[in-house]
Amino acid sequence: MKEKIVLSYSGGLDTSVICRWLQETYDAEVITFTADIGQGEEIEAARAKAEAMGVDKIFVEDLTETFARDYVFPMFRANTIYEGEYLLGTSIARPLIAKRLVEIARETGAEAVAHGATGKGNDQVRFEFGAYALDPDIRVIAPHREWEINSREALMEYCRKHAIPVDYEQSGESPYSMDANLLHISYEGGILEDPGTAPNEDMWRLTVSPEDAPDEPQSIEIAYQNGDAVAVNGESLTPAGVIRLLNEIGGRHGVGRSDIVENRYVGMKSRGCYETPGGTILLKAHRAMESITMDREVMHLRDELMPRYARMIYNGFWWSPERCVMQALIDASQNAVSGSVKLKLYKGGVYVIGRSSTTDSLYDVDIVTFDEDAGAYEQSDATGFIRLNALRLRLAARRGRNRQK
Numbered sequence: 001m002k003e004k005i006v007l008s009y010s011g012g013l014d015t016s017v018i019c020r021w022l023q024e025t026y027d028a029e030v031i032t033f034t035a036d037i038g039q040g041e042e043i044e045a046a047r048a049k050a051e052a053m054g055v056d057k058i059f060v061e062d063l064t065e066t067f068a069r070d071y072v073f074p075m076f077r078a079n080t081i082y083e084g085e086y087l088l089g090t091s092i093a094r095p096l097i098a099k100r101l102v103e104i105a106r107e108t109g110a111e112a113v114a115h116g117a118t119g120k121g122n123d124q125v126r127f128e129f130g131a132y133a134l135d136p137d138i139r140v141i142a143p144h145r146e147w148e149i150n151s152r153e154a155l156m157e158y159c160r161k162h163a164i165p166v167d168y169e170q171s172g173e174s175p176y177s178m179d180a181n182l183l184h185i186s187y188e189g190g191i192l193e194d195p196g197t198a199p200n201e202d203m204w205r206l207t208v209s210p211e212d213a214p215d216e217p218q219s220i221e222i223a224y225q226n227g228d229a230v231a232v233n234g235e236s237l238t239p240a241g242v243i244r245l246l247n248e249i250g251g252r253h254g255v256g257r258s259d260i261v262e263n264r265y266v267g268m269k270s271r272g273c274y275e276t277p278g279g280t281i282l283l284k285a286h287r288a289m290e291s292i293t294m295d296r297e298v299m300h301l302r303d304e305l306m307p308r309y310a311r312m313i314y315n316g317f318w319w320s321p322e323r324c325v326m327q328a329l330i331d332a333s334q335n336a337v338s339g340s341v342k343l344k345l346y347k348g349g350v351y352v353i354g355r356s357s358t359t360d361s362l363y364d365v366d367i368v369t370f371d372e373d374a375g376a377y378e379q380s381d382a383t384g385f386i387r388l389n390a391l392r393l394r395l396a397a398r399r400g401r402n403r404q405k
Helices: 013-025 044-052 064-076 091-108 123-134 152-161 239-252 277-293 296-314 321-333 381-398
Strands: 004-008 029-036 058-062 112-114 139-141 177-180 185-188 218-225 228-232 257-263 269-275 339-346 349-356
Touching: 004 013, 004 091, 013 029, 013 152, 029 044, 029 091, 044 058, 058 091, 064 091, 064 239, 064 277, 064 321, 091 112, 091 123, 091 296, 123 139, 218 239, 218 277, 228 239, 228 277, 239 277, 277 339, 277 349, 296 321
Parallel strands: 004 029, 004 112, 029 058, 112 139
Antiparallel strands: 177 185, 185 269, 218 228, 218 339, 257 269, 339 349
16 A cells, blocks of 8 residues: 655645655655635635646645644734744644644544755754654655755656656746745745845835835724734724735835845845734734733733744744743733734835724723822822832942943
8 A cells, every 4th residue: 555645735836846856766655734814815726737747636725724823823922023023924834734644644544744945954853843742643745855856957857757747937937935824934045145135125015115005094903802912993803804905905005015134044144024904903903902001010011021032933833831931821811811902004004093992991091190189199109119119229329330331
């Protein structure tokens, strides 16, 4: 009986070559899995390409809502950003794909799974950590680390020799390596490999240039329930619906572009450009919602943990026990984060212009007012508070220990 291998298959040049290479190198039955996670492309075309490759078992699945609800929204409850700028659009998609690869392997009796990630990037780590965390006995095949097909020309030559159906007009050298899903589009390679060279304006696909955005600002309102956005401008939406609508609105106003040099887990620095309009709006709104509903110390604790949580996701540890424990803490912190936030979008900027919560707000006008507060807050109490907290500073000063050098 032939070995069975489940391949994460896009239908593009790389994974089509990988499909035939696995069939011939391992004398294996290849089962393909193609996930729709909101990339905006017709994924059913992958089914036809897999059939042309002689694949019998083909899985093509719409996982967009699962992606938004079970991966993006839990991540956004922590206001997660990697190294201060990256909203983790590629990173957060890999655990879902790894999970389905392992599940399909179990369903079909496959012994192995395979992916098309290269040996230089982060995705190989994310796919394989996820697979091993969910099935410690699974075998993972990474063709890019095994074969000697090391250029686009070599891939095309392999296609010609092995009768792989490829649209040659669509297979020309692309200036960028792109990854797209509901949350973002990323761009790497080409002229972007020089961190001192600006990207071409025609590279961007989700957003207009801020200079070309409307001259009139647009105001929107986002409703939150337990830390998750549930409605935009009074319209109740699913998690995927929220992101999709905010992508459209934000993209129209030039929101969500970033140009980053990041530290890959494998050790090198990498320059990438990202478009994340809906995610940029959501993080701004979520922070504003928390500002009136979240306890100070709970917020500060969560904020201290966020960079580590972001590294876990970026480095491929979504399915690790420490991420699961941290997620439980993050989710608990969101129990009272409910209400609505008003924002203004203008020329690439996102500005908070109001926030309110009828049931969970910790903001008390009677206490913070500069007017007569009728005893709600005894200002004289601050004298003792300051004296006690300044005691160690005064003691250190008497001994000359806190003087500036």
